[in-house]
Amino acid sequence: MEKNKYKSLFFYLNTGGGHLAPAKSVAQYLRKYNDTEIILLDGFDNRRSLHKYVVEDGYRILQNKSKWIYELTYAIHKFKPIAELSAFLISISIKNRIKKILLNEKPDQIVIFHFLLIKPIYKLVKKLKINPRILTIVTDPYIAHPLWFLRKNQNFIVFSDKLKDSCIKSGIESNRINVFPFLVNEKFSHKATPEEIINFKRQLGYEKDKVLLILGGGDGIPHGYTILENLLKLKGEFDIAFVCGKNKQLYNDALELKNRFNYNSLKVYSYVDFIYELISISDVIITKCGASTLMEILISGKIPIVNSYIWEQEKGNVDFMVENNLGIYEKRVSKLPSLVNKLLNDPYLLTKYGTNNKNINLVNGTVEVSEFVYNNMKEPIQ
Numbered sequence: 001m002e003k004n005k006y007k008s009l010f011f012y013l014n015t016g017g018g019h020l021a022p023a024k025s026v027a028q029y030l031r032k033y034n035d036t037e038i039i040l041l042d043g044f045d046n047r048r049s050l051h052k053y054v055v056e057d058g059y060r061i062l063q064n065k066s067k068w069i070y071e072l073t074y075a076i077h078k079f080k081p082i083a084e085l086s087a088f089l090i091s092i093s094i095k096n097r098i099k100k101i102l103l104n105e106k107p108d109q110i111v112i113f114h115f116l117l118i119k120p121i122y123k124l125v126k127k128l129k130i131n132p133r134i135l136t137i138v139t140d141p142y143i144a145h146p147l148w149f150l151r152k153n154q155n156f157i158v159f160s161d162k163l164k165d166s167c168i169k170s171g172i173e174s175n176r177i178n179v180f181p182f183l184v185n186e187k188f189s190h191k192a193t194p195e196e197i198i199n200f201k202r203q204l205g206y207e208k209d210k211v212l213l214i215l216g217g218g219d220g221i222p223h224g225y226t227i228l229e230n231l232l233k234l235k236g237e238f239d240i241a242f243v244c245g246k247n248k249q250l251y252n253d254a255l256e257l258k259n260r261f262n263y264n265s266l267k268v269y270s271y272v273d274f275i276y277e278l279i280s281i282s283d284v285i286i287t288k289c290g291a292s293t294l295m296e297i298l299i300s301g302k303i304p305i306v307n308s309y310i311w312e313q314e315k316g317n318v319d320f321m322v323e324n325n326l327g328i329y330e331k332r333v334s335k336l337p338s339l340v341n342k343l344l345n346d347p348y349l350l351t352k353y354g355t356n357n358k359n360i361n362l363v364n365g366t367v368e369v370s371e372f373v374y375n376n377m378k379e380p381i382q
Contacts, residue, residue, distance in 0.1 A: 006377045007037045009105060009132075011098075011121065012113040014042060018139050019113045021292045025183050026111070026137075029370035036374065041101060043094050043117050083147050091120035099124050109133045109377040115147040122151060133376055137369070138163065141182050141291050142316025146170075155376075157369060159183075159291075162316070178372065181365030182295045185276065189364040191301060192280035200277045208265060210238035210344045213282035215275075217290055220247040222308045226333050227286060228254055232261040234337040238344055240266045241278055276300075283350065284343050286336060289314040294321065299362050303327055303343060303353045307336065325356045 010027055012019045020040075027038040076082055098120055110125075110132050112118055118136060125132065134155065138144050141159035144166075148156075152172050158164055159182040167177050192200065201211075214221055214228065220243070221227065228242055240263075244251040254268040272278065279285065279300045287293055289309035294317050297304045304327035309318050321327045330339055343349050 005035055005037055006108045007039070007105060008109040008111060008373070008377050009101065009107045010038060010040045010111045010113060011043055011117045012040070013044065013116060018290050018292050021185070022137060022139055022183050023111070023113045025185050025366045026370045026373055029186055029366055030374055033374065036377070039105065039107075043098065043114065043120075080146075080150070083150060087116060087119040087147065087150065090116045091123065095120050095124060099128070102128060102130065106130070107132045109135070109373075111373060112136045113139060115145060118148070118151055118154070122154075135373060135376060139291065140313065140316070141295075142320055143312055145313065157372070159365065180369045180372070181363050182291065183365040183369045184292055184296045184299060186364070186366045187276040188296055188299050189366060191299075192276075197281050200281045204274075204277065204281065205267070206239045206241075206281060208237065208239045210284075211241060211282045212236075212238050212340055212344070213241045213243070213278055213285040215241075215243045215278070215285055215287045215293060216245060217288060217293070218245045218271075220244040220250040221286065221288055223333050224250050225253045225257070227307065227336060228257055228266075230333060230337050231340065232257055232263050232266070234341060236337075236341055236344065238265070238283075241269065241282065242266060243269045243272055243275075243278070245271055284340055286340070289317045289321070291317050295362070298326055298357060299364055301354060301357050303350070305330060305336065305339060305343075307331060307333065324360055326353065326360065 008030070010023045012023045014020065023040055027040055030036050030038050094117075102124060110121060112121060112134065121134070125134070135157060136148070136154045137157045138148050138159070140163075142162055144158075144163055149167060149170050149172060152170075154176065156167065156172070156177050158167065158177055158179055161179055164174075164177045164179050168174050201207075212231070214224070216222065216224065224242075224244070224247075231240065242254050244254060248270070251268060251270050257263075258266045258268060275296070279296055279302060282302055284303045284305060285297050286305045286307055287297065289306045291314070294304060294306075298321070304321065306318055306321065306327060306329045308331060309315060318329055322329055328339065330336060
């Protein structure tokens with residue numbers, strides 16, 4: 001007899017939005033099913049600890065203040081002994097919390113959205129002698145850290161054939177690797193119509209024909225102050241939306257720039273829950289190259305200008321964009337104003353990038369991934 005309710009635990013860590021956003025997208029879709037209970041769980045609890053500080057706050061601080069240190073840390077963790085040591089230390093920190101959760105919730109399925117959670121979850125499942133189905137969703141679409149693949153006998157969801165090929169070369173059986181389109185918020189499955197864009201502009205208070213969006217991660221875009229200052233000097237005939245995320249200093253600095261330049265066509269936001277609407281009304285978007293944000297932009301048919309990315313974690317995203325001529329990578333902040341001006345005033349360029357985008361036919365994988373996760377919850381992968 002079939003169960004009345006299936007329970008799936010989605011484990012993530014708060015190291016940027018790239019792990020939580022996919023988890024939220026799948027959870028939101030699956031909650032439509034009455035026979036399904038989805039619980040989103042941060043691998044760390046709410047208490048402050050050294051490991052939590054190093055993993056979460058350290059990630060944020062290094063990416064924004066000392067990117068080269070983060071990139072070096074990323075690189076040295078390609079050495080298996082170091083990777084194993086880090087995974088072991090994290091396991092010590094979170095194993096009691098995860099053990100308690102597993103005993104209390106008795107899940108039918110566990111879905112892992114962060115590589116540092118793989119070792120402790122598999123170890124505890126074995127120790128507790130429980131048998132939930134386990135899926136690992138690799139949130140980096142093109143180049144993924146080797147820590148995802150230390151354990152070969154996992155069942156993976158990946159977002160490109162390129163990454164699948166890398167997995168196979170590393171010794172993972174091909175039948176354990178399931179490829180889907182990259183998943184973003186379900187809203188992005190629908191590209192806003194011209195009429196909807198007009199309504200979004202009216203609701204948000206934008207009046208000019210063209211809109212430039214400046215968008216980073218949870219802590220805003222790197223070099224955000226300088227980028228915005230240079231663009232305000234341009235005095236272009238377009239509206240600017242500037243999203244600072246949780247970066248209070250950047251938010252205050254942006255407001256100061258707005259007042260100094262008396263630039264009424266600038267709107268400054270902190271954290272927003274209407275990113276779909278902002279992307280929809282925009283023509284060009286200056287951003288960093290996190291996978292979720294880049295894919296939201298491209299699926300919406302917009303033109304990204306990437307000003308920075310994290311080697312090697314985000315390099316595959318930049319390569320994909322540049323090789324398919326879907327956007328522009330320009331690391332020199334001083335070049336951004338003239339580049340923006342050229343794009344927004346040259347219909348040929350806008351059309352060219354738009355045509356390239358249509359030809360590659362990117363789609364949102366939320367429905368396909370979610371249905372796979374749902375079916376896996378009831379029938380284990382063979």
